[in-house]
Amino acid sequence: MDGAAARLGHVYDISTRKRALSLVSQGRSLNSVSKETGVSRAAIRSWLVRIEPLPRMSAQSGPCCRCQPVPAWPADPAAYSYLLGLYLGDGCISSGARSGYFLRIACADAWPGLIDACVTAVKAANPSGKAARVQAVGYVSVVGYSQHWPCLFPQHGPGKKHERRIALEHWQQEIVDAYPWEFIRGLIHSDGCRITNWATRLVAGVKKRYEYPRYFFTNKSDDIRKLFSDTLDKVGVEWTTLARGVDPFNISIARKASTTLMDTHIGPKY
Known part of the structure; x- marks a missing residue:
């Protein structure tokens, strides 16, 4: 269910959703489409992002590892x-x-x-x-x-x-200390990337171009960036901070030994 539709207990079929979006695509306002179709503006607005209904799910599950008398780690x-x-x-x-x-x-x-x-x-x-x-x-x-x-x-x-x-x-x-590369991989897969950088240098008087890999991690949270950099320190990866204007949102990994480690354990997104 979507937004107001869920609160009212309605689940609109795909044809209803497509008709509403078709009217919006004609330049109609959400208010006029809502009045014509009987669908709330909140539901139509949510369909602009995701037209498919959310899958039905059950919260019923096995025991939670953290809710036990003696809390434990997750099974994996x-x-x-x-x-x-x-x-x-x-x-x-x-x-x-x-x-x-x-x-x-x-x-x-x-x-x-x-x-x-x-x-x-x-x-x-x-x-x-x-x-x-x-x-x-x-x-x-x-x-x-x-x-x-x-x-x-x-x-x-x-x-x-x-x-x-x-x-x-x-x-x-x-857990992060026991599985640091998995944590780093999750952060890179969410807010990071691996790119191919290039630079030039003079070799025997001739300017030549060479390429090298570079990793970036970008996040506005000082705390999350520190969790990332602290974990890099523990696995021996060197890093630097690059500011975006006055904001130090970017962590860069460019030294060869460190990018080799990252390539071994992380690699590009796929």
């Missing part, structure tokens, strides 16, 4: 470390029906392998073992529904991540 800590990186970069948690929560990770259509890896990680971390793909414009939301996402991701809270403090719980830090 490597997958969790990767998903934690994805969540800190491109993820969010929102309230759903029946006291459950939606975890959503936005993945660009350009990287189908990354989408597959994200689905696998969400299934591994979700106590229900389920995940779904919801196609939007230019990206896929990988969605999991559970009552326990705030237990597994205590960084969840009101407001944007870069406007509030982000810190790992002790047990999360232990």
Whole structure:
């Protein structure tokens, strides 16, 4: 269900959605289309981003590893470390029906392998073992529904991540320390990239061009960037900070030994 439609208990079929969007594409206002079709403006607005209905999901699941009398790590800590990186970069948690929560990770259509890896990680971390793909414009939301996402991701809270403090719980830090490359991969897959840089230099008086790989990680949150750089330090990757204007949003990895390490464990998105 979508927005106001969900609150009213309505699920509109695809033909109704397409008709409403067709009227909007003719230059009609959301208000006039809403009056003609009987569909709320909020629902029509949401269809401009995603026309397909969200899949029906159940919050019923097995026991949560963090809700036990003696809390434990997730069953697949490597997958969790990767998903934690994805969540800190491109993820969010929102309230759903029946006291459950939606975890959503936005993945660009350009990287189908990354989408597959994200689905696998969400299934591994979700106590229900389920995940779904919801196609939007230019990206896929990988969605999991559970009552326990705030237990597994205590960084969840009101407001944007870069406007509030982000810190790992002790047990999360232990997992990241045990699986640092998975955490780095999740952050790179969400807010990072690998590019081919080039430069010129004089060789025997002749200017020659040479190319070399370079990794970037960009995030507005000082805390998230520090989690990334601290983990790089632990695996021996050298990095520098590049400012965007006066804002130090970019972390760069360019030294040959460090990019070789990154290529061995991370590599380009796929």
